[in-house]
Amino acid sequence: MGVSKTKQPLRKRGGKARSEERRFAFLFVMPALLLVVVFRIVPLIWGFVLSLTDARGVTEGAFIGFDNYAELARDPxxxxxxxxxxxxxxxxxxxxxxxxxxxxxxxxxxxxxxxxxxxxxxxxxxxxxxxxxxxxxxxxxxxxxxxxxxxxxxxxxxxxxxxxxxxxxxxxxxxxxxxxxxxxxxxxxxxxxxxxxxxxxxxxxxxxxxxxxxxxxxxxxxxxxxxxxxxxxxxxxxxxxxxxxxxxxxxxxxxxxxxxxxxxxxxxxxxxxxxxxxxxxxxxxxxxxxxxxxxxxxxxxxx
Amino acid sequence: MSNISITDLRKSYGQVEVIHGVSLDIEPGEFVVFVGPSGCGKSTLLRMIAGLEDITDGDLEIGGTLMNDVEPAQRGIAMVFQSYALYPHMTVADNMSFGLRMAHAPKDEIDRKVKDAARILQLEPLLDRKPAALSGGQRQRVAIGRAIVRDPDVFLFDEPLSNLDAELRVEMRVQIAKLHRTLSNTMIYVTHDQTEAMTLADRIVVLRAGHIEQVGTPIELYEDPDNAFVAGFIGSPRMNFLNARANGPKSVEVAGRTIPLPNLTADLRDGTALQLGIRPEHLDATDGVRLMMDVDVAEDLGATTFVHGTVGGETLVAERRAHVGNAVRELEICFAPDKVRLFDPDGARVR
Known part of the structure; x- marks a missing residue:
């Protein structure tokens, strides 16, 4: 009987408790997520943006659309x-x-x-x-x-x-x-x-x-x-x-x-x-x- | 149906001998159960019959043919493993027909045999499922079905029920008993559970440390054990053993009381140390030897109560076909002298 008594107030605050728990869980996932985003996702997007330019080392490349891909298609x-x-x-x-x-x-x-x-x-x-x-x-x-x-x-x-x-x-x-x-x-x-x-x-x-x-x-x-x-x-x-x-x-x-x-x-x-x-x-x-x-x-x- | 004849069978791993010259004759159609504590060699013995372990020495004959060096598949046996050993990537039907398919049997023969086995075991609705989608009891039935499809002379069961929960175990035990009645094949069944042995066996072989302790029908082993080990192993709860001392040719003294044993054929020598064995269910007689027991715990199971306690410092369990209640501190126990089994200090029976 004691169990259900203590459970009831918990259930009332259920929504709040759960979102709190979720926030806490997110905290644990964050470091790994951050690493993946910084070292995998960002470079991937950056690479894709770069592939749409004619960047040549030091110079900031100009946007040339899919020209690089077109050239690839012709590159023996x-x-x-x-x-x-x-x-x-x-x-x-x-x-x-x-x-x-x-x-x-x-x-x-x-x-x-x-x-x-x-x-x-x-x-x-x-x-x-x-x-x-x-x-x-x-x-x-x-x-x-x-x-x-x-x-x-x-x-x-x-x-x-x-x-x-x-x-x-x-x-x-x-x-x-x-x-x-x-x-x-x-x-x-x-x-x-x-x-x-x-x-x-x-x-x-x-x-x-x-x-x-x-x-x-x-x-x-x-x-x-x-x-x-x-x-x-x-x-x-x-x-x-x-x-x-x-x-x-x-x-x-x-x-x-x-x-x-x-x-x-x-x-x-x-x-x-x-x-x-x-x-x-x-x-x-x-x-x-x-x-x-x-x-x-x-x-x-x-x- | 085939008879099996084992003569002085031995098994060694390197220098260590684990089966020490076992001899046994099994009649055609007989249901024999190997029982014993873990490490007694019962599974090794079964695996030697199956051909999964080499025979170091001795002879194994199945149906009159020496099988020592015959391939397992050629011995006319089928085995049901404790873990079921089903192939997880095959459907139930494919699992059951595996052996026939590997032997390139005709398709209609395979279909017929699988259907027959499925009918016997009520597996028809499950034939297209994979093992992962089955319950433990269903998997066990598929494993048995796979054995039936092989149409063997001899069925070997290696602790087939020990992975099931208690309720299912009872149900499958009945199924296996029925199966034996339907197929009437020779069956050898290994278990460490004396209840399975008692309920299924035509004859029980009690093994300990690579030796046969006794062979007999369940009732023979229960009523007339050859030694204290068999007496303790068969029957549940186990037989009580009390320290006794001979104080006359046909009587012993236990906890200060003299117990006359008129049915003994041997004459006891005065002062010999002995063990007196009496089963818990025999401590509820109406007349015979009466003793007072100091009660420690009464376990009430509803229909019966197991009362744990001591008599003159010796612990023992008594069974009562009634509610005893927890308040009881003393209980009168009474047993007929002809229910007493006497053993010498080494455990050998004194008759």
Whole structure:
């Protein structure tokens, strides 16, 4: 009885109490919100405004409407960077399959699994400049890789200097450098697959392959999608260091990705307005891909 | 229907042996319950029969065939897991038909078997749902349905009801009993709950620390336990054990009172330390040995009251088919000497 007595006056002031509580809650959210607005939203809007000007470093740019975007549409370097981006995204299944398969093998308990786990993760701790320097040596015309291939009678290939192989070499190096993180995420995901579910499949006569395909991979689906999103964002925004050290976007434009093009336009050509326009396109591209992936993810949220 | 024959079955993990030579014969169509406290090896034993654990030593025969090294799927068994182990991304129908689909069975056969199982378990309206949209009891029925679809010789249940709330557990217990009557398959059921064991089993196997303590029908275990462990494990509330001392060939002394035990076949040696076992429900007799009990707490459940108290320093519980009330400080208990079970200090039965 005492409870309802104390509750009644509270209910009378309910509206006031709730708004007070809401104000208080807002206070807690504020610092994070402020950071997001100041460091994400404002630059985004600023970038968009900048992309509508012909700013050239020191001079305040004049408003030129969508001229920068029109120029982009005609810029062959931008076209090439987009084609390279599409090729890069086309390799996404490899970026997911390689760490997933290795994680499954380690999870199954291959001998030395812990050792492999450490070794695979190790490159993720290296800076891209160091990774780039290592592979600059390995992939040189007289580098160790070509020396190794010579043992099998395969002639030297200029991995980084040939426009046919440069981008693929770059992708391979980035994959080597970063798949350890995805592998760890998959291992964490695998440890949450209930073992009695796998045992149930075994009792029902499912083969190893059937168990992978029908039980383990569907259970891992949210993890796969998470890795896909993170990897996509990673390859589109974190390859600058490697490109800079290994190929500088060349030969020609064969390894120029939008990210690198932004830097060229900003740093070398001193055209912040134009660079901002490329940034906006890259932003929209990534937002689109991420949105599509999140949609797929939320569709399976009730599994 | 298949018989199962286990001979001197052993299981070791490295140097540690956890199942110490278990032998057991299970008749076709029999409902056998493995019961025991946690860590007694009952689940390990079941998993060895299922083929999920390797057999270190000994023989396992199902339907007359040695199964030690046969793949789990080829043993003619189906298992229901404690966690249900349903595939969360598949509908109920797909969960139930998984094994058949993996074996590429014809579609009409799959449909027929799934429908049959769904009818038996009243799952028809749920076939298109996913496990996440089901209640615990419904999930448990799907798990059983998945086992039925496999049309096994032997059903294995690994603590199937322990994740359900008390009310649902009773309901599912009845369902499983009915299922056994309908299908009349051989069933092995693992539980730590002696009530489930008593109500479901044709025969109960009581396990402790990797050994079989006793095998028998529920009534045999209740009336004629081989040792103090079985006597204490079967029956609820558990049997009272009082320190006793032999003071004649057919009588013992408990809390200063001499209790004649004319039904003993053995002659007791004077002065031997013993344990006298008497169940709470047997302390309400009209004539026999009378003792006064100092009451600590009376738990009134409505139909029965469990009275906790002491007699000469020994704690015990007495059951009364009546309201006792909280004010009672002393209670006369009375038991027939033929309800007394006598055990030596090591727990072995003295008959």
């Amino acid at each position: 370097a931008f076209h090439d960077s987009m084609a390279n981006t599409i090729l890069l995204i086309a390799t996404l299944p490899i970026w997911i399959m390689v760490p997933m398969l290795l994680a499954i093998l380690i999870h199954q308990g291959v001998p030395g699994g812990k050792f492999y786990r450490a070794v695979y993760f190790f490159p993720a701790t290296l800076s891209s400049v160091i990774v780039g320097s290592i592979f600059n040596v390995l992939l040189r015309n007289d580098g160790q890789l070509n020396q190794f291939l010579e043992l099998f009678g395969i002639g030297a290939i200029d991995w980084l200097g040939n426009s046919n192989t440069a981008l693929l070499s770059l992708i391979a190096v980035q994959l080597w450098a970063t798949f350890g993180m995805s592998l760890l995420i998959f291992l964490a995901g695998l440890s949450t697959v209930p073992s009695d579910m796998i045992e149930a499949a075994k009792l029902e006569g499912a083969s190893m392959l059937q168990t992978f395909w029908h039980v383990i991979i569907p259970t891992l689906r949210p993890i796969i999608e998470f890795v896909a999103v993170v990897t996509t964002i990673g390859v589109l925004t974190n390859m600058f260091g490697l490109i800079y050290v290994l190929t500088a976007g060349g030969p020609g434009t064969s390894t120029t990705l939008p990210e690198f093009l932004i830097w060229i336009e900003l740093g070398r050509m001193n055209r912040p307005g134009y660079a901002a326009a490329i940034s906006m396109v890259l932003f929209v591209l990534m937002a689109g891909i991420a949105y599509a992936q999140v949609r797929i993810m939320s569709r399976n949220v009730n599994v």
